[in-house]
Amino acid sequence: MRLLSDSIADESDFFVEQIHIVAIVIDNTDDVTVWATTFFDNDTHFFHLALPFKALxxxxxxxxxxxxxxxxxxxxxxxxxxxxxxLEYNSDEAPPVPLPSVALKLSVTYPAVEDEETNGEEGPDDPQPHNIFYLEGVFVRLDS
Known part of the structure; x- marks a missing residue:
């Protein structure tokens, strides 16, 4: 299994399908992180999805x-x-949760780039993206 952030070509928004929720992490009452897998670019990828409770x-x-x-x-x-x-879903008793017919539009997150010099060198100009994504939209395939 690969990190989704390692397979994205650029920082534009993109869609993923064939999603399985493997864990839900509740940090506080305002937001939540979902750990999920998706089949993307002919391989299974793992990613984190940061979202408000309403979206969860x-x-x-x-x-x-x-x-x-x-x-x-x-x-x-x-x-x-x-x-x-x-809350984990990665066992026989609690298997991963599929989201059938669902496509998620995701946006990429990047670490903050420091403007100050450190030891005479500037921070990275092109930081690698985080494997944490924001949810831009949820789309459901309707049967005809």
């Missing part, structure tokens, strides 16, 4: 028969107030 609810609602149970798991994790909370 949208994604989970697209998990078909697992949607309600996943939403209850997230609600239970929020009720405990113990953060960060990690």
């Amino acid at each position: 609810d949208t994604l989970l609602s697209l998990a078909h028969d697992r949607a309600e149970a996943l939403q209850e798991e997230v609600a239970d994790a929020l009720a405990t107030g113990d953060w960060p909370a990690l």
Whole structure:
């Protein structure tokens, strides 16, 4: 499995399909990070997706028969107030969560480039992208 950030050609927004959620990390009550895989460029890739809770609810609602149970798991994790909370889906008892017929439009994130000189050298002019992406949109394929 490869990092998705290693396979992107440029910093433009792009789409991924065949997504499987493998973990949800709840950092606080405002945002969440989803760990996921996708089939991209003829290979399976791993990536992190940073998004607000409202977008997480949208994604989970697209998990078909697992949607309600996943939403209850997230609600239970929020009720405990113990953060960060990690919900994993990578075992036989809790397999990865497919999002069938879903395409996500992602945008690339990059580390901040320092303007100050360090030891006589400037920070990198072209930093490598993070393997963390922002969600720009959710698209669902409708059967005709």
